[in-house]
Amino acid sequence: MQALGTHLLVELHKCNPALLNDAIKVEQLMVAAANTAGATIVDTHFHQFNPIGVSGMVIITESHLAIHTWPEFEYAAVDIFTCGDTLKPKQAAQQLIEAFECQQPSLYEVKRGCVPLVGTYSHGQPQELQMVP
């Protein structure tokens, strides 16, 4: 069995709340993290909530990064969902932990789409695949 996707659920507690409430800064950091992961960015969408909080998505060829922040709790939920073997999602997560000045991070890795296969696959970059008989 191989997983088609690697999904990191990153819990960022005890962050710098000013950073978490700055949509422009949050977008900069998430784009930088996507680049660190080696992802190809397709589009970004970030939204500043009134009175507080930011939500944002970085759509990448290899899936997505997402963030939702609760500055009043000094907390952000980050998702880094990638496919293929070449990306470095954990490096992206580590960069975000440092960038948000997070004092209490947790990282959970979930393998998505476990299927019997030989070879590797990345969205938009199909390679030779063979189903295991």
Added chain:
Amino acid sequence: MQALGTHLLVELHKCNPALLNDAIKVEQLMVAAANTAGATIVDTHFHQFNPIGVSGMVIITESHLAIHTWPEFEYAAVDIFTCGDTLKPKQAAQQLIEAFECQQPSLYEVKRGCVPLVGTYSHGQPQELQMVP
């Protein structure tokens, strides 16, 4: 402790592959699911990959829905991330299971942002919150 967010990781194996490779149809189904959950849609972004596969995001006031499909494996990874107590993410998941004619679904619920608090919170709809001493 209460969770700020509810994150459903929905693994859809053995789906109808024709549906999974139709970006317009995938977007329709994801938007319908967001509406069933009771979410307020902010924006959508869907992408048809060449030669195969669809990725899409539905950005909602209450967080996001995401999908990545691998029609060649009859598989889709769906995320339904919501905050607040009023949404119905599991009903949205069930609707997608049926819409994609999924024969082997799995659903994992992850509580995101567990913090000590009294009251409820939804992005853009702050209510009276009190940190537990």
